[in-house]
Amino acid sequence: xxxxxxxxxxxxxxxxxxxxxxxxxxxxxxxxxxxxxxxxxxxxxxxxxxxxxxxxxxxxxxxxxxxxxxxxxxxxxxxxxxxxxxxxxxxxxxxxxxxxxxxxxxxxxxxxxxxxxxxxxxxxxxxxxxxxxxxxxxxxxxxxxxxxxxxxxxxxxxxxxxxxxxxxxxxxxxxxxxxxxxxxxxxxxxxxxxxxxxxxxxxxxxxxxxxxxxxxxxxxxxxxxxxxxxxxxxxxxxxxxxxxxxxxxxxxxxxxxxxxxxxxxxxxxxxxxxxxxxxxxxxxxxxxxxxxxxxxxxxxxxxxxxxxxxxxxxxxxxxxxxxxxxxxxxxxxxxxxxxxxxxxxxxxxxxxxxxxxxxxxxxxxxxxxxxxxxxxxxxxxxxxxxxxxxxxxxxxxxxxxxxxxxxxxxxxxxxxxxxxxxxxx
Amino acid sequence: xxxxxxxxxxxxxxxxxxxxxxxxxxxxxxxxxxxxxxxxxxxxxxxxxxxxxxxxxxxxxxxxxxxxxxxxxxxxxxxxxxxxxxxxxxxxxxxxxxxxxxxxxxxxxxxxxxxxxxxxxxxxxxxxxxxxxxxxxxxxxxxxxxxxxxxxxxxxxxxxxxxxxxxxxxxxxxxxxxxxxxxxxxxxxxxxxxxxxxxxxxxxxxxxxxxxxxxxxxxxxxxxxxxxxxxxxxxxxxxxxxxxxxxxxxxxxxxxxxxxxxxxxxxxxxxxxxxxxxxxxxxxxxxxxxxxxxxxxxxxxxxxxxxxxxxxxxxxxxxxxxxxxxxxxxxxxxxxxxxxxxxxxxxxxxxxxxxxxxxxxxxxxxxxxxxxxxxxxxxxxxxxxxxxxxxxxxxxxxxxxxxxxxxxxxxxx
Numbered sequence: 001x002x003x004x005x006x007x008x009x010x011x012x013x014x015x016x017x018x019x020x021x022x023x024x025x026x027x028x029x030x031x032x033x034x035x036x037x038x039x040x041x042x043x044x045x046x047x048x049x050x051x052x053x054x055x056x057x058x059x060x061x062x063x064x065x066x067x068x069x070x071x072x073x074x075x076x077x078x079x080x081x082x083x084x085x086x087x088x089x090x091x092x093x094x095x096x097x098x099x100x101x102x103x104x105x106x107x108x109x110x111x112x113x114x115x116x117x118x119x120x121x122x123x124x125x126x127x128x129x130x131x132x133x134x135x136x137x138x139x140x141x142x143x144x145x146x147x148x149x150x151x152x153x154x155x156x157x158x159x160x161x162x163x164x165x166x167x168x169x170x171x172x173x174x175x176x177x178x179x180x181x182x183x184x185x186x187x188x189x190x191x192x193x194x195x196x197x198x199x200x201x202x203x204x205x206x207x208x209x210x211x212x213x214x215x216x217x218x219x220x221x222x223x224x225x226x227x228x229x230x231x232x233x234x235x236x237x238x239x240x241x242x243x244x245x246x247x248x249x250x251x252x253x254x255x256x257x258x259x260x261x262x263x264x265x266x267x268x269x270x271x272x273x274x275x276x277x278x279x280x281x282x283x284x285x286x287x288x289x290x291x292x293x294x295x296x297x298x299x300x301x302x303x304x305x306x307x308x309x310x311x312x313x314x315x316x317x318x319x320x321x322x323x324x325x326x327x328x329x330x331x332x333x334x335x336x337x338x339x340x341x342x343x344x345x346x347x348x349x350x351x352x353x354x355x356x357x358x359x360x361x362x363x364x365x366x367x368x369x370x371x372x373x374x375x376x377x378x379x380x381x382x383x384x385x386x387x388x389x390x391x392x393x394x395x396x397x398x399x400x401x402x403x404x405x406x407x408x409x410x411x412x413x414x415x416x417x418x419x420x421x422x423x424x425x
Numbered sequence: 426x427x428x429x430x431x432x433x434x435x436x437x438x439x440x441x442x443x444x445x446x447x448x449x450x451x452x453x454x455x456x457x458x459x460x461x462x463x464x465x466x467x468x469x470x471x472x473x474x475x476x477x478x479x480x481x482x483x484x485x486x487x488x489x490x491x492x493x494x495x496x497x498x499x500x501x502x503x504x505x506x507x508x509x510x511x512x513x514x515x516x517x518x519x520x521x522x523x524x525x526x527x528x529x530x531x532x533x534x535x536x537x538x539x540x541x542x543x544x545x546x547x548x549x550x551x552x553x554x555x556x557x558x559x560x561x562x563x564x565x566x567x568x569x570x571x572x573x574x575x576x577x578x579x580x581x582x583x584x585x586x587x588x589x590x591x592x593x594x595x596x597x598x599x600x601x602x603x604x605x606x607x608x609x610x611x612x613x614x615x616x617x618x619x620x621x622x623x624x625x626x627x628x629x630x631x632x633x634x635x636x637x638x639x640x641x642x643x644x645x646x647x648x649x650x651x652x653x654x655x656x657x658x659x660x661x662x663x664x665x666x667x668x669x670x671x672x673x674x675x676x677x678x679x680x681x682x683x684x685x686x687x688x689x690x691x692x693x694x695x696x697x698x699x700x701x702x703x704x705x706x707x708x709x710x711x712x713x714x715x716x717x718x719x720x721x722x723x724x725x726x727x728x729x730x731x732x733x734x735x736x737x738x739x740x741x742x743x744x745x746x747x748x749x750x751x752x753x754x755x756x757x758x759x760x761x762x763x764x765x766x767x768x769x770x771x772x773x774x775x776x777x778x779x780x781x782x783x784x785x786x787x788x789x790x791x792x793x794x795x796x797x798x799x800x801x802x803x804x805x806x807x808x809x810x811x812x813x814x815x816x817x818x819x820x821x822x823x824x825x826x827x828x829x830x831x832x833x834x835x836x837x838x
Contacts, residue, residue, distance in 0.1 A: 019688075022699060052684035057528070068688060068700060073681040075531060076690035076700075077524065078554050084488075084521035088528020088536070089681055091512050092486050096532065096682050114524075117517040267514075275507035284510040286485055286534070 017041035017051070019071045026065055030216075030224025032183030032209025033063055033130055039186050040101065040128065041070065043193035048307035050300070054197075055098045057086040059106035062136040062211075066101040080111030083118045086125050094268055094285075095296065097126070097197055104131040104206075105143040108164055112144070119173035119202050121267040126196040126203045129166060132211040140214030147250040151218045163248070167259050170204045171243040177203035178260040180246065182231035183210065185256060192258065198304070201266050208254055221251070443615055444651035448724050449622045451675045452653050457481050457614075459647035461509050467642045471609040471635040472497035472539070474642050475565045476505065478613025479537045481644065482652050484563070485511040486534040488525035490518055493578040494633040495539040495567035502537075519547035526562045527555055531689060533680040535617060535655060539565040541633075542584055543574060545591070552626055553592030554691045556714060559668065561620040561655075561678070563613065565629040567636035570820025580633035581820030582744055582795040588628045589773050595711050597718040599725060600628040600773040602743040606640045612770070614650060619725065621653040623674035623717055630772055632795070634745040634823060658685065666696040670709045672716035722774040729768040736765030737788045738836040741780075741804055743769040745823055746793050753793075753829035762837045772800070780807035787811060789836035793829045795820055812836065 009020040018041055027033045044054055051072060058067035060079035067074035077085045082100045090098045100107070107115050107129050118125060134152060135141040142152040144164045151158060167178050177199060179192040189207055196203035210216055210227035221227060230251060239257040246255045265273065272290055275283045282289060288296075444454055461480035469477070476498045479487070487506070489499040499515070506513040512534075516522040519540055526536040540548060545566045555562055568584050570576030588600045599619050601612045609631060616627040658665055658677040665685045669676050679687040692700040693707045718725065733739060738757070742750045747768045757764045767783070769776065780790075780803075790808055792801040793816035801815040816832045818824050 019686075052686075053682050055532075055681045068690065071686050073531075073686055074688045075528070075558075076688070076692065077527070078551055078691055081520060081524040081551060081554075084516060084524035085528040087514070087516075087521075088486070088488060088525035088530075089532040090528075091514060091525070092529040092532025092534040092536075093680075093682055113517050114521050117521070271512075279507045283507060285512065287510055 014038065014041055017044060017071050019069055022069050025069055027062060028211075028213045030210060030212035031062070031136075032132065032207065032211075032224070033066065035183055035186050036128070036130055036189060036207050036209065037066055037069060037101075039190040040066075040099070040193055043190045043197060044072075046190070046308070046311065047194045047197045048304040048311065049097055049197055050303070050307075053096050053300075055086070055089050055096050057082045057089070057098065057100050059100075059102040059111060060137070061103045061106050062132075063101065063103035063130040064106055064137075070101075080106055080109070080114065082106065083111060083114035083123075083125070083127065087114075087118060087123050090124055091268065094124075094293070095300070098124070099126045099128065099197075101128045102130070103136070103143075104129055104133075104145045104164075104166065105135045108144045108166060108169070116169070116173045119170050119175040119204065122174060122176055122201050122264055122270075124200055124202070124266045124268060126193065127205070128193065129204065129206045130209050131166065131206050132209045132215055134211050134215040136211050136214055140211070140218055145248070147248055147252070149250045150215070152215075153218070165243070165247040166204070166206045167246045168243040171260055174202075174264075175204045175260065176201035176262050176264055177258075178206075178243065179204075179258040180206040180208065180254075181256050182208040182228075182235055182254060184228045184231040184235065188256075195258075195261075199261075200269075201263065208248070208256075443611075443727065444618055444653070449618065449653060449675070452622055453656065454651050455654050457647040457650035457652050458483055461485075461511070462644060462647040462650060463505075464644050464646040467644060468639055469606055469642050470497060470637055470639045471603065471606040471631055472567060472637070473501045474606040474609035475539060475567075475613050475629060475631070475636075476501035477642075477644060478610040479535075479563065479617070480505060480509055480511065481610070481647075481650050482535065482563075482614045482617035483654065484535040484537045484617060485509070486526070486529040486532075486536040487511065487513045487538060488516050488522045488529065488536070489513075489538045490516055490522050490540070490544060492519075492541050492544045494569055494636045495541050495544075495565065497636070498539040498565060498567070519544035520550060523548040523551040523555070523562070523564070526564075527551060527558065527560050530560045530562055531678070531681050531687075533655065533657070533682070535561070535563075535621070537563040537565070537613075537617075539567060541567050541569045541578075542571045542581075542587075545584060545587065549587070549591035552598070553594060553596060555626045556592060556596035556598060557594075557691050557710075558689050559624040559676075559714075560626070561617075561624050562626050563616045563620055563629065564626060565613070565631060568630065568632040576820050578633055579821040580745065580795060580823060582630075582632055582746065583797075583799070583820055585630060585772060585794070585796065585799040588630055595715060597715045598626050598628055598773060599623065599718060599771070600630050602630045602769060602772045603635060604744055604747050604768070605635060606638060606642045608770075609635065610642055610644060614652065618651075618653045621655060623721070623725075624676060624678065625718065628773075630744070632745050655680075657683065659683075662686075667698045668694070668696045668713075670696065670713035672713050672720050674717050674721060718774055722776075723778070725771060725774060726776050726779075727770040728776055728779060729766075729770060731766040731768075732763075733765035733767060733783065735763060736786075737763045738791060738833050739765045739767050739783060739787050739789075740791045740793070740829070740833065741767045741769065741800070742793050743772060743800065746795060749824045749826055750793055750829050752826035753833060756826070756830050757833040757837075760834070762833060764833055769800070775800075775803045775807075777803075777807050780804055781809065784808045784811045789814055791816060791829065791832045791836050793818070793824055793832070795823065 054072040056070050056074040058064040059082040067076045082102050086098045086100045133146045141154040149158045181188045210224045212223045235254045235256045487502040503513040522538045529536040568581050569578045570581040603609045603612045620627040656677045657680045667679045667687050688698040695701045754764050789812035791814045798815045798817040805813045814832045
């Protein structure tokens with residue numbers, strides 16, 4: 001086993017963005033966090049941002065461990081305090097891109113006050129919230145988002161509290177970018193994170209995700225793949241949806257999409273403006289005037305654009321990567337990077353039938369998802385069901401996704417084209 | 426340990442070269458950035474002096490939450506921030522304030538906040554994280570009477586033990602106790618230096634009286650203020666370690682954005698910062714956290730002593746209480762009692778050695794403090810059976826000097 005892991009580490013396409021010396025990770029097979037981390041790492045790569053300037057901050061819990069596995073500057077803080085720590089980093093060095101990656105219990109429960117105030121201030125942070133309706137690390141207790149009637153270890157007779165709808169909460173607080181996906185929507189997650197990394201202001205991305213070990217098991221909802229099927233059947237794509245209509249009932253419809261994207265001055269911009277009014281144009285923060293900082297920012301933007309351009313100009317090299325990874329991956333069942341590799345293969349080589357099927361179920365972290373994929377073949381299932389629009393006949397639905405992706409990032413046409421191809425298969 | 430017979434009044438007790446390479450082995454010592462130094466004589470209160478001390482020491486990041494009687498320091502910093510080029514943010518609570526300092530420190534800035542009891546209680550959470558992650562920061566606790574919301578806002582010295590033992594788990598901090606607005610300035614500068622060197626939160630344990638008391642404060646010109654600048658690691662990436670468990674100070678920080686991809690966690694960790702949750706590793710980490718302070722106590726501790734030699738009674742006091750004790754000491758001397766004064770400038774680590782050395786030579790120690798008896802426990806622990814008289818006095822007001830005088834008389838019997 002240990003030798004397999006070593007092989008995997010050596011061949012992993014993620015070795016530049018993930019800490020291979022920390023693998024294997026702690027997440028269970030079928031958990032959504034692994035694929036989210038892959039999406040995140042992929043998004044950082046694609047964004048063209050200098051990885052040296054990315055800082056990841058996590059709180060406590062299963063998702064709180066993300067900081068320990070990403071190969072960036074990272075801080076694993078106390079329970080609920082990831083956002084204020086991130087705020088401190090961002091304000092201490094505004095040229096950093098600061099990402100908070102944590103769970104809903106950490107962010108919206110114990111850290112709820114920080115979440116709402118960071119959104120209110122339009123603090124320039126990317127907040128990625130893994131929402132699996134449960135406190136995983138402590139054994140499956142009720143969280144602020146657990147849907148009504150769901151079982152949790154502290155609601156052994158069913159939940160009778162009212163849950164938060166996080167997009168609605170964030171909208172009310174003034175967040176300037178709000179998206180929600182499920183861990184089925186791995187590519188959309190990547191896309192949203194990439195957008196958030198490249199924009200200014202408070203970005204909130206919620207990812208509904210399965211916890212097979214606790215939430216699913218306690219509620220007898222099967223394993224990770226069964227839950228992905230549920231996401232497949234029940235996700236409703238609705239960009240720009242009224243966030244008042246994003247509540248999630250127990251195993252009910254999940255409205256996904258990009259709900260909010262707007263611009264308003266960030267905390268730093270507002271603070272700069274106020275200080276300039278007071279001190280004049282020679283106002284400096286940490287010894288740098290605003291024009292100096294703006295020039296640096298502009299130069300950095302150009303470097304980012306150049307990196308992005310270079311990346312898009314080398315699709316073949318990128319396509320070769322997953323192939324390289326394929327060998328060790330096949331040998332190692334527990335390969336945590338599998339989903340990303342699978343989805344990549346699918347995207348870059350849509351002609352190959354097998355990987356495509358996997359990719360349909362893809363997005364799922366560990367071997368479980370991948371191995372079951374063949375058995376369950378949800379794409380087929382969905383296709384046979386293709387009677388009503390709501391049941392998301394696969395092709396119809398993915399068309400919408402593709403359109404949405406295009407709309408979201410007109411530049412990324414190549415990617416947007418790749419998406420429908422793969423899903424139609 | 427410095428002794429400085431500067432008169433019993435104690436004001437200005439931070440004289441001498443308190444920022445030397447002897448005290449901070451291996452450290453780079455520079456003069457202050459003039460931008461943050463509002464040099465000259467001022468008439469200001471202790472709170473304002475704390476903010477000025479921070480700015481002079483190079484602090485450029487303040488995250489705070491209003492709470493009387495400390496708010497004036499936050500207000501002062503907020504007012505001065507734009508001209509100095511510093512960042513001030515009022516956070517949503519004290520939990521967030523101290524969390525932001527941790528972020529700010531790893532983001533490369535010297536950071537500070539101010540609070541009092543109720544806010545300090547909230548801060549103890551991430552005070553623990555700051556100790557564990559060896560994050561430098563300065564926190565001023567302008568004490569008011571407790572427990573709970575207690576006495577807003579009358580004076581007290583009731584958080585002495587909380588500062589030391591507040592966070593769960595074994596940990597060690599440094600705490601300083603100014604007795605005047607001038608010392609609020611001086612000790613804030615010193616707090617930053619200690620904090621940078623030992624990579625530990627340093628707490629300024631002042632009180633409402635000193636915080637709100639206006640006195641003459643002389644801020645020296647920048648070239649006379651010696652500070653330790655942030656020591657950032659700049660070597661090769663392969664040998665970058667955010668930690669070194671050798672029970673010493675002087676280790677560099679790693680700054681976010683410098684490309685070292687550091688990892689910091691509140692979990693028990695190895696020198697790379699990665700979690701290693703074993704009993705053996707915990708021994709290494711905790712021993713280092715405790716011993717880098719306790720083992721260097723002689724370098725850290727500063728006391729002000731007056732007429733200790735040949736004294737029959739030694740009054741051990743700190744903060745505003747030491748200035749009240751002056752009157753009692755003078756009266757006692759007029760009565761012919763040989764009284765010495767030992768003022769704690771450094772509260773934590775406690776001056777254990779000094780008390781142990783003095784104990785056999787005196788009849789008794791007298792420990793006045795505005796609480797139900799906190800530091801007296803430390804004195805008792807070190808007095809080796811010598812009589813220790815606690816002149817405790819619950820919060821709300823300073824002592825009546827006659828009460829202290831009565832205790833001195835009793836001690837002399």
